[in-house]
Amino acid sequence: MWETVIGLEIHVQLATDSKLFSSSSTNFGSEQNTQASIIDLAMPGVLPVLNKKAVNMAIMFGLAVDAKIADKSIFARKNYFYPDLPKGYQISQYELPVVYDGELEINLDGKSKTIGITRAHLEEDAGKSIHDLFDGESAIDLNRAGTPLIEIVSEPDMRSAREAVTYLKKIHSIVKSLGISDGNMEEGSFRCDANVSLRKPGEDFGIRAEIKNINSFRFVEHAINYEVGRQQDILESGGAVNQETRLYDPKKDETRPMRSKEEANDYRYFPDPDLLPVEITKKQISEIKKSLPELPDAKKERFILEYGLKNDDAEILSSSLDLSEYFEKASINVSSKFQLLANFILSEVVGLSNKHSLDISKSPVTPDEIAKLVTYVSDEKISIKQAKEVLNESWQNKTNVDKIIKSKNIEQISNIDLLSDEAKKILEKHPKEVQDYKNGKDKLMGFFVGQVMKETQGKANPKALNEILHKLLKGE
Template sequence: MRFQPVIGLEVHVQLKTDSKIFCGCSTRFGAEPNLNTCPVCLALPGALPVLNQKVVEFAIMAGLATNCSISPTNIFARKNYFYPDLPKGYQISQFDLPICLAGHLDIAVGDQTKRIGITRIHMEEDAGKLVHGQGGGSGVDLNRAGTPLLEVVSEPDMRTADEAVAYLKKLYQIVTYLGICDGNMEEGSFRCDANVSVMPVGSGTFGTRAEIKNVNSFKFVKAAIEYEIARQCELIEDGGKVVQETRLFDPNKGVTRSMRGKEEAHDYRYFPDPDLVPVVISDDWIKRVKNELPELPEVKFNRFLTEYSLPEYDADVLTSSRPLADYFEQCAQTCNNAKAAANWVMGELTRSLNDNGIAIEDSPVSPAQLAGLIKLIDGGTISGTIAKKVFEDLWKNGGEAAAIVEQQGLAQVSDTGAIETAIDQIMAANMGQVEEYRGGKDKVFGFFVGQVMKAMKGKANPAVVNDLLKQKLAG
């Protein structure tokens, strides 16, 4: 039997606000356990939540950027369940009236684009965290309790693990561009629940879904979904039935395991939270947020194509993150050579940053410094080969490219006299190759260029070397 997989994602986006969603406690990660707490997030009797306006603004931004409509009135609801990391016994979330509805994102599938529907985006609070194995038991850390989250729920529109990853990456790119999420997946700031089912090809009725909880890397999402698809197909072929359940992905073994089945599924008994008034959003507010939205990745990509005449590949790589795009633009505008800036940023700079595990925001070579180096190449002062050495020097010691070239005497020799002398000597020492070249073996030309460059310690102007060599070899 052939099966068609069906995938829908629920993504939890942790919002980059200073304080929690319903109280003034700090959201800082890594503080001493239970330091960032107060009667509201500890759920002490009588404490009342007050909504953080920034959370609503961030939700509107996310909704607009994902083509959703913003609900002018939306309400918070209590999602009831018991777990020791949830002191109130319910999570404040949104249920039937969420803040954003009916959006979509377009993803690239091969050379086509595919539209993935976004059912809803709602605001909610995070739970605390259990810390096991300390002092012989388990402890609870409520620093995270009340941290603001957006849950972005997709339609079951994806058909392969790769489509799911493409959607996830697109969403990640958008929320980090918007600056509403720090994007730190290891710390759980962007994590997803993957819903997976399979149906016989052509059946038209979706199969029963399993939900893989809290996957926090693109690689794991792909592995988890692929494993789950294979598991369900095999199960059905063996005459079994997929049961609706929650599963966990084990990244070490690459398998998913049942966590709880439908029988143990929660009845959340959702109802409107009587402690919070409805959120009313005016048209003016939406307009203001819309006007202040930063340039989004797709728009930036298209602008890079037209404004800098970059190839699609370059524009795609350079707009993959906002700091990378900003770095490129500053460099390109300073050196006035966009393609060279693109090559250096995607090549030498990215390689050095990766090798040293440094984020581009902390690059030891600034856009202006790199632009200075590119100007020296464009002006014919140094060759590309020497430029790589200068870059290394900039990376290690800072300073300015022009000063380094000057101090170390790296400027390229365009003086024809010095180059001619070198050519004459090399031709005299390699008469055999000279004859071969004159006999029609053009390839030998490269040999001569190499020899001359070597003799000139890489500092000869390549264009001048080429011209002179052609003249002299022609005899």
């Protein structure tokens, strides 16, 4: 039996307007190299000036994960050559990061577990190398160069790919809740490196491989699972895992070696003499603390108290800012049927958004529309089955739910007099079956329901209809 050991390094792009050390815009998707100033281009003689907002954002994160905040933090140069790294060094932090010694509780399969957060430090992003634009030549886009990041380094506390993804999702939810990142994984605002190793339980850590730059929750799970399998094969055949950096290829669902330990750079870290140490005061920390928005754990408690949700549902809803916002927007228009709403969102809406790989915040069916559907179900205007059908159609055709219900004429008949009339008609039509039923052929109840449904084109409220039929058959 092998035990999987996983530690994550998460890179989170901070939502500042300007770069970490220059006044260039951090806007995504602008024309190449239009957001690269003389500082981002590393012209001779230029100097970095720290964007203090980024420091405050790092502090916010630190407070959210119960970490210590350094009273004095230092920027260091990480030296290596690459064309998208204009200075030939990245300004990062080595000793004395802004945030250290934090922890985060995650919940998986009803069990909770604490993951240690070693540190979170500020650093600047590199530019982008583009290899497929010009034949035989590489192009450099420095728009991203200098964009502020925090790198969040966990302890090797996770024991499965699912735990890693749960942790990753929670961090994602925290940074989005704090408003310090847009968390957009497709645009690279939130990406992670996974350190994976195997060991026999109780033994020392095994040799790890680092899988670089994974940019979706799904890929993280796949990449780790692939890597675990690969390492297990090696170890079980008596081999040794290489300490190396690997890349995950989502198309082939495999990891491939990128560079070995021997090829690894000696980054020659040393304190950046161009920047003064960052002094962080207690006052600054307490002011930031006061301004912190609601975090996922607090939100979960509130969802249980305020909406009476089940623990597990509150947990899932609060773990994603998009999801909780969606729920809360819909909840405004749903009177008291919050658990029903939660069920419907978690099973149906989340199902659709997963199927279409679309963020729930970008769902074509708005929370208001979902509230309507849930209200109709709870008022027994439509059945839950119909609600699902309407949702599907609304998602696909982007038409509003009222229109669909009207056009399909699928409004449920819950009117008792109306249903009684229909039921009576059917019973009168089938005296033999009524007699058989009375003689103990219970199965025939389904027949009667089916007949009424047929008459009403399936619009009869099944629950009400059942009650009415029971009453009529007993009474006769």
